[in-house]
Amino acid sequence: MPDYYYMPLSSPCRSALLTAKALGVELNLKHLDLMAGDQMKPEFVAINPQHCVPTLVDGDLALWESRAICAYLANQYGKDDSLYPKDPKTRAKVDRLMYFDMGTLYFRFGEYVYPVMFRGEEKPNPEKLEKLHEALGWLNGFLAGHDWAAGDHITIADHVLVASVSTFESAGIDITRHENVAAWLARCKSTMPGYAEVNQHGVDEFGKMAKAKLGTN
Incomplete structure (x- = not known):
């Protein structure tokens, strides 16, 4: 199950959650409180040196930028290409x-x-x-x-x-x-x-x- 670092207030974070839901992909949700500086903790910076959300970790892949995450989820887990057409x-x-x-x-x-x-x-x-x-x-x-x-x-x-x-x-x-x-x-x-x-x-x-x-x- 991919780890997903996010904050619900963030609309980019929510876009990838919508993609995951459409695909039926379960994510291990890891809430970060940006107001409290959670994104600057060393363990998160080690994953994402840009210390931004959302960030997805799927096996050996660490990926940030919400639109890239949406595309990756559709490519990796889509049963067809309807969400991200190959044409x-x-x-x-x-x-x-x-x-x-x-x-x-x-x-x-x-x-x-x-x-x-x-x-x-x-x-x-x-x-x-x-x-x-x-x-x-x-x-x-x-x-x-x-x-x-x-x-x-x-x-x-x-x-x-x-x-x-x-x-x-x-x-x-x-x-x-x-x-x-x-x-x-x-x-x-x-x-x-x-x-x-x-x-x-x-x-x-x-x-x-x-x-x-x-x-x-």
Whole structure:
């Protein structure tokens, strides 16, 4: 059973949990409290010198970066390739969406909320919020014409994106401005395997913290 070092507040951590749940893979969960500095303990740094979560240890493989973990789990444990299609063009769409989440969508969310939540700034920057909505608008366009991020079936791109977008919603970001995103998020909540079990608690806890800092409802 792979060891999985994580913190529920972290949406990247939750994306890989959703992938594992979809695959029926049991993980040996090892909670790290980043606020308390657990990630800096020598025994964890020996596993991951970047001391970040999530981190997966599967036999002789130590792997971090959540999207790489999602891809590895699908490749290693998938009974078929539905979650991470082998067709090069379809896989490229899935990869693009995961890179979009990392480099644009979740990045812009962090640019908006993290200065207030973790760096002592008093108020969020409204220009950063509009940049986030611009990215959500792009996602809205990507979702046009099909139920899931990369087409008509759930892929690991949906696990990555929903962990992010549900976190945005919990922080008071108005997802309803983006009709396709709102409908997709509702679809994920009602039909995605393990959504309530492995995603919702962390979403709720993050939302409480974020709303208190950001002054959102």
